[in-house]
Amino acid sequence: MRQEQRLLQGLARSVAEELREASAPEGVMAEVFSRGAVAALADSGLWAVACPPPLGGMGGDPAALVLVAYELARVSASLALSFVAHSSVCRALDAFASEALAGRYLPALAAGAVGAFAVHEPDSGVMSAAITTRVENSGEDLVVHGSKFFVTNGSEAEVILALVRSEENLFSVLAIDESAPGLVRSHLDRRMGLNGVASCEIVFAECVVPRNQVVGQLGQGMEVLKRALIEYAFFGAAAVSLGLAEACFEAALRHARERTIQGTPIGEQQAVRLMIGEMDGLVAASRALLWGAVTRARESPPQTALLASQSKRFVSEAAVRVADRAIQVCGGHGYCQELPLERRYRDARGLTLHYKTTEILSLDVAGMLLSQGGTAPWPT
Numbered sequence: 198m199r200q201e202q203r204l205l206q207g208l209a210r211s212v213a214e215e216l217r218e219a220s221a222p223e224g225v226m227a228e229v230f231s232r233g234a235v236a237a238l239a240d241s242g243l244w245a246v247a248c249p250p251p252l253g254g255m256g257g258d259p260a261a262l263v264l265v266a267y268e269l270a271r272v273s274a275s276l277a278l279s280f281v282a283h284s285s286v287c288r289a290l291d292a293f294a295s296e297a298l299a300g301r302y303l304p305a306l307a308a309g310a311v312g313a314f315a316v317h318e319p320d321s322g323v324m325s326a327a328i329t330t331r332v333e334n335s336g337e338d339l340v341v342h343g344s345k346f347f348v349t350n351g352s353e354a355e356v357i358l359a360l361v362r363s364e365e366n367l368f369s370v371l372a373i374d375e376s377a378p379g380l381v382r383s384h385l386d387r388r389m390g391l392n393g394v395a396s397c398e399i400v401f402a403e404c405v406v407p408r409n410q411v412v413g414q415l416g417q418g419m420e421v422l423k424r425a426l427i428e429y430a431f432f433g434a435a436a437v438s439l440g441l442a443e444a445c446f447e448a449a450l451r452h453a454r455e456r457t458i459q460g461t462p463i464g465e466q467q468a469v470r471l472m473i474g475e476m477d478g479l480v481a482a483s484r485a486l487l488w489g490a491v492t493r494a495r496e497s498p499p500q501t502a503l504l505a506s507q508s509k510r511f512v513s514e515a516a517v518r519v520a521d522r523a524i525q526v527c528g529g530h531g532y533c534q535e536l537p538l539e540r541r542y543r544d545a546r547g548l549t550l551h552y553k554t555t556e557i558l559s560l561d562v563a564g565m566l567l568s569q570g571g572t573a574p575w576p577t
């Protein structure tokens with residue numbers, strides 16, 4: 198790990214720990230979005246990891262995203278997921294937006310404004326190519342009709358990047374301002390977990406968007422999704438799961454040491470040690486996979502989508518298992534709200550569903566491996 202990466206991780210850890218202390222005992226963004234937490238990240242520069250340096254950011258690569266998301270997730274999966282979604286917006290604008298569009302949004306997004314990326318729709322499910330939200334020409338402007346579901350940061354965002362389908366049956370990404378006429382945010386979703394991310398439905402009711410708000414070119418939407426979500430945010434999503442899993446593992450280890458029955462710590466019991474061994478294996482494998490993947494992606498850019506998909510798929514499933522085993526080690530105490538494990542378990546479950554589900558990631562990974570003729574050499 199490079200020196201600047203160590204410094205970035207250290208900064209993220211100290212900001213996350215300060216937020217944890219300030220919000221005890223409820224927890225950071227445990228149930229509701231927190232503008233205060235975002236302000237703390239913006240003050241430290243972390244909210245701008247994915248923004249380019251000339252516009253107030255750090256120009257962070259996937260490794261930087263991973264380090265920050267991991268540290269935030271050790272404290273709050275909702276805060277970390279909100280950060281990853283916001284960073285994907287910055288990444289898309291940095292890579293594709295015109296100078297004027299990037300200049301309009303990126304300095305504000307670096308300074309604490311919130312971004313959301315809206316792809317999923319009621320009838321599209323996990324298949325982004327099945328969206329029906331349409332964009333039409335209307336004189337100088339574009340007009341958008343449709344709706345998006347489950348949008349992380351949706352009810353708070355100052356700018357929403359939305360995937361739309363144009364008349365030519367091509368996909369495009371538009372930057373839609375919070376004040377755009379016809380933009381309606383519906384009720385907040387109440388979910389099993391991750392309730393701090395301000396997830397909501399967004400309706401575009403003849404929503405008027407100036408033509409110069411297209412991110413990249415009309416028709417470039419799937420390319421924007423690939424670069425900003427698959428090849429960037431997927432790594433961040435895996436890091437959220439890893440940070441969450443480690444927090445669960447540490448809580449279980451602490452409990453196994455401290456909880457005594459008839460004077461004997463439960464960590465002395467072989468059955469408990471078997472669970473600790475399993476958790477350790479999953480966490481160690483997740484750490485190695487994710488860091489190896491971001492490192493290899495830098496050296497071999499064409500492999501990035503495969504590496505990011507493999508990471509998100511494996512680490513998110515591992516985190517569910519680790520959270521489950523951690524509750525088992527803690528017994529009834531783990532199932533109660535006195536420990537944050539039950540919330541972490543609920544949060545972990547959602548991380549196997551968002552962006553692409555585990556099953557779709559398996560199909561994508563299999564497709565990529567089959568078309569390239571096999572796995573990469575090891576060790577690399």
Ligand SMILES: Cc1cc2nc3c(=O)[nH]c(=O)nc-3n(C[C@H](O)[C@H](O)[C@H](O)COP(=O)(O)OP(=O)(O)OC[C@H]3O[C@@H](n4cnc5c(N)ncnc54)[C@H](O)[C@@H]3O)c2cc1C
Nearest residue numbers: 314315316317322323347348349547550551552554556557
């Ligand atoms: C925590 C969280 C955060 C989210 N944040 C965002 C966000 O910021 N922006 C956004 O746009 N969306 C967001 N989403 C939505 C998310 O992208 C979708 O939930 C996800 O793509 C799955 O879509 P679905 O829920 O409609 O499931 P469905 O598509 O209905 O899938 C249901 C099941 O069927 C399987 N399935 C569906 N189609 C196929 C197929 N063709 N082949 C094989 N299996 C299939 C799936 O794998 C799954 O097991 C978020 C969701 C969650 C849970």
